[in-house]
Amino acid sequence: MPEPDQRDDPGEVQYMVLGCGSIGYNVIEELAKETSSIRVVDRDEKRVKDLLDQKYEAEVRDLKSPGLLDGLPVPDVVFVLSNEKDANLAAVQAIKARYPGTEVIARAMDPTSVGVLQNAGAEFVLYPQEVVAKAAVHQIRRLHATRIAQRLQHLFVGWEGTLGIITHNNPDPDAISSAMALAAIARVSSDKKVTCRILYEGNIGHQENRAFVNLLDIKMERITPEVLRECKYLALVDSSAPGVNNSLPKGTHVHIIIDHHRAEEGESVHADFIDIRPGMGATASIMTQYLQEMDITIDKKLATGLLYGIRADTRDFRRNVTPQDLNYVAFLLPLTDSDLLDRIMSPSLSKETLDILGNAIQNRVIRSGYLFSNVGYIRNRDALPQAADYLINLEGVNTALIYGIGDTGIIVSARSRDVRINLGNVISEAFGEIGDAGGHPNMAAAIIPLNYFALVEDKEALLALIIDPILKRFENIVGLEKQEGRNDL
Numbered sequence: 106m107p108e109p110d111q112r113d114d115p116g117e118v119q120y121m122v123l124g125c126g127s128i129g130y131n132v133i134e135e136l137a138k139e140t141s142s143i144r145v146v147d148r149d150e151k152r153v154k155d156l157l158d159q160k161y162e163a164e165v166r167d168l169k170s171p172g173l174l175d176g177l178p179v180p181d182v183v184f185v186l187s188n189e190k191d192a193n194l195a196a197v198q199a200i201k202a203r204y205p206g207t208e209v210i211a212r213a214m215d216p217t218s219v220g221v222l223q224n225a226g227a228e229f230v231l232y233p234q235e236v237v238a239k240a241a242v243h244q245i246r247r248l249h250a251t252r253i254a255q256r257l258q259h260l261f262v263g264w265e266g267t268l269g270i271i272t273h274n275n276p277d278p279d280a281i282s283s284a285m286a287l288a289a290i291a292r293v294s295s296d297k298k299v300t301c302r303i304l305y306e307g308n309i310g311h312q313e314n315r316a317f318v319n320l321l322d323i324k325m326e327r328i329t330p331e332v333l334r335e336c337k338y339l340a341l342v343d344s345s346a347p348g349v350n351n352s353l354p355k356g357t358h359v360h361i362i363i364d365h366h367r368a369e370e371g372e373s374v375h376a377d378f379i380d381i382r383p384g385m386g387a388t389a390s391i392m393t394q395y396l397q398e399m400d401i402t403i404d405k406k407l408a409t410g411l412l413y414g415i416r417a418d419t420r421d422f423r424r425n426v427t428p429q430d431l432n433y434v435a436f437l438l439p440l441t442d443s444d445l446l447d448r449i450m451s452p453s454l455s456k457e458t459l460d461i462l463g464n465a466i467q468n469r470v471i472r473s474g475y476l477f478s479n480v481g482y483i484r485n486r487d488a489l490p491q492a493a494d495y496l497i498n499l500e501g502v503n504t505a506l507i508y509g510i511g512d513t514g515i516i517v518s519a520r521s522r523d524v525r526i527n528l529g530n531v532i533s534e535a536f537g538e539i540g541d542a543g544g545h546p547n548m549a550a551a552i553i554p555l556n557y558f559a560l561v562e563d564k565e566a567l568l569a570l571i572i573d574p575i576l577k578r579f580e581n582i583v584g585l586e587k588q589e590g591r592n593d594l
Contacts, residue, residue, distance in 0.1 A: 308486060
């Protein structure tokens, strides 16, 4: 409790409200629900008289008066809420000069006043127009999210048959857990008339991803023409359109698309139900919201999968995470199996992953903060991002690009800490015309098909032969001056 100035102590009060217009009066009414220890000050005599008639402690004073606080009780918290810019600043300065420990909430009359009042010592500055705008946007987003969930639920009501839920190529926990959630929604909403098959192309090579699938006992199938013919309905999760990081031919009719990646520029997306939200940190967050809105029971495996999906796609809540993502994590956490989550996150390291990491370290070349490393022939492409994650932490490195060659293509994985570049855009521009490429501002990947070279047996020799002109595209875009030789850090 702050000490009063040198005068007879008139007592103490929990709350003091300076300025009692419409905002001030509503604040008083809220405070009065929990305490009667409120003192009100306003310059309008009629307003003060009305407050006194309502049994509030109130008196007439000018907020700009040097003696504003003389004879008033010592407050714990002061609300400065008049509609005069200069009066509010003067009141904040007077309070902080006399009672520096008192908490002050002040009203700003314009955006400029926010910083002025903060500099004067106000702990919190309220700009009503901004508060109303944020509240309005928040409410419309909640209403929109509810309606989207209802649309998806109603879509399943009339369905009967098999739904093929297709993840992106080489699916990660976000895509897999989102497919699990959509299967649960379809089963409940259709009253078990819809059966679901989770389909994918590529590999699940990262040891945590393999542990994720195995420990959660997730049934996944390879996409084949025969399997697709058996599916009456198709859905894409964590992928924005047919042919975009999935093996569906472009133009394939799909019924549902749910993703948190922005659709490619110029890409025409058609489906019965589309929910693409680039503002979300993970598709698993969108699926969690659906489950909440539909009041569908979430079992431990599904909750564990969704939480891990959000955590993995936001890189332990350090990348593209939003307050909504954290809210969904808080909702899921009590429903998860903590022991199962620990086991997923602590898998054994495969020998091939260790070998690739060793090759990446040994073969690194660093030029002007850019690290390049050729790991040679690989079977497990998911080891590349692990190597990139490790090498980006080297001192003096702001961007790491790790590449290797598989049976059908050259694989590139990149990481960056350089805020001057959007790595996803750079990788897409460098390799998009010759392969599948893209990503986020600080992490990206590319796959460059070998086409006619796929039959070449000596893949490592082939990589050494063709990689220089491919990397030159990247170097030209980032403005990197080529320097010869190895930098042995």
